[in-house]
Amino acid sequence: MDYFHIFSLPTKLTVDLPALEKSFYALSRKLHPDRFASRPAAEQAAALAESSNLNDAYRTLKDPIARTEYLLKLEGIELEEQSKAATEVARTTGVAKKQIVPPDLLEEAFELNMQLEEMRMAKKMGEDDPQLRHDLQAAKSAFDAKMSATQAELESLWSKWDAALDTNNAAAKTAARDAMVSLLNRRSYLRNLVRDVNEALET
Amino acid sequence: MAYSDKVVDHYENPRNVGTLDKSSESVGTGLVGAPECGDVMRLQIRVNPETHVIEDAKFKTFGCGSAIASSSLATEWVKGKTIAEALTITNTDIVKELALPPVKIHCSVLAEDAIRAAIGDWKKKNHVTEEVGVAVAAAH
Numbered sequence: 001m002d003y004f005h006i007f008s009l010p011t012k013l014t015v016d017l018p019a020l021e022k023s024f025y026a027l028s029r030k031l032h033p034d035r036f037a038s039r040p041a042a043e044q045a046a047a048l049a050e051s052s053n054l055n056d057a058y059r060t061l062k063d064p065i066a067r068t069e070y071l072l073k074l075e076g077i078e079l080e081e082q083s084k085a086a087t088e089v090a091r092t093t094g095v096a097k098k099q100i101v102p103p104d105l106l107e108e109a110f111e112l113n114m115q116l117e118e119m120r121m122a123k124k125m126g127e128d129d130p131q132l133r134h135d136l137q138a139a140k141s142a143f144d145a146k147m148s149a150t151q152a153e154l155e156s157l158w159s160k161w162d163a164a165l166d167t168n169n170a171a172a173k174t175a176a177r178d179a180m181v182s183l184l185n186r187r188s189y190l191r192n193l194v195r196d197v198n199e200a201l202e203t
Numbered sequence: 204m205a206y207s208d209k210v211v212d213h214y215e216n217p218r219n220v221g222t223l224d225k226s227s228e229s230v231g232t233g234l235v236g237a238p239e240c241g242d243v244m245r246l247q248i249r250v251n252p253e254t255h256v257i258e259d260a261k262f263k264t265f266g267c268g269s270a271i272a273s274s275s276l277a278t279e280w281v282k283g284k285t286i287a288e289a290l291t292i293t294n295t296d297i298v299k300e301l302a303l304p305p306v307k308i309h310c311s312v313l314a315e316d317a318i319r320a321a322i323g324d325w326k327k328k329n330h331v332t333e334e335v336g337v338a339v340a341a342a343h
């Protein structure tokens with residue numbers, strides 16, 4: 001049974017969080033160990049396993065990113081497999097592989113990494129380059145803003161997915177799914193960059 | 204995770220780290236990324252316009268040890284090869300040479316992508332369109 005079914009939810013991405021929480025508590029109570037105290041060991045063990053699965057399900061569905069990733073997995077999307085398959089196509093056809101992440105983001109990621117390296121090097125020598133620090137601060141704000149923008153974008157894709165599910169529109173589902181994949185890929189770059197910049201600025 | 208000796212060697216003494224002049228006609232630049240982990244790799248080649256032999260290769264990778272080792276190895280391998288020969292290098296070759304575990308396969312994929320991207324860039328710059336096949340054509 002997938003996580004959505006555990007809560008009797010449709011496989012939709014817009015989730016009523018308070019309702020989810022309520023039903024999580026209700027289901028948890030049913031599985032509470034106290035209720036099984038006088039039951040046979042096998043039954044106790046089964047309830048325990050079910051309860052830990054319930055916890056995983058709740059944690060996954062509660063979190064917007066984890067929920068989206070989980071749904072994509074149910075849809076059979078494995079990011080790594082996708083990338084490898086694309087390389088194989090490039091190898092056999094001789095056509096350049098289309099990078100999953102937009103080239104300008106790669107460019108920015110590379111540039112920022114260069115600056116970070118410079119910053120770390122300067123620090124090692126016991127120097128602090130105010131200009132560099134200032135640039136990194138600016139980069140950090142820019143990436144933070146991009147990161148928040150992805151959240152709004154993701155939510156609009158959720159609506160598209162949910163609507164496509166309601167109307168049973170396969171083409172629209174595929175379009176929404178692919179858009180979510182590329183958004184999550186972009187997001188993983190942004191997240192790494194923000195993390196690295198924060199690290200460099202703090203220490 | 205334990206890295207193989209070869210990975211450690213390339214990681215600690217990376218070969219050919221650096222930059223070639225991006226704007227030069229004879230230089231091809233490939234910038235690629237692994238969405239799985241958010242790492243980026245840049246690989247550059249300088250190609251002899253007459254012979255199509257790769258005379259120099261440089262890389263700069265921001266990523267894990269396996270990615271650094273894969274790109275270091277890739278630059279070593281492409282040097283002295285023709286464009287057509289370099290295109291026959293696959294990520295599987297890299298995995299074998301460095302004894303990479305399954306979770307690190309995407310790092311080697313990145314290096315293969317980088318080689319292809321650099322060659323693609325050079326071809327575009329030099330208007331080379333000839334179909335460079337997967338296998339180097341056998342002499343008939």
Ligand code: FES
Pocket residue numbers: 237239240241242266267268269270307309310313
């Ligand atoms: S973990 Fe990202 S390239 Fe190796």
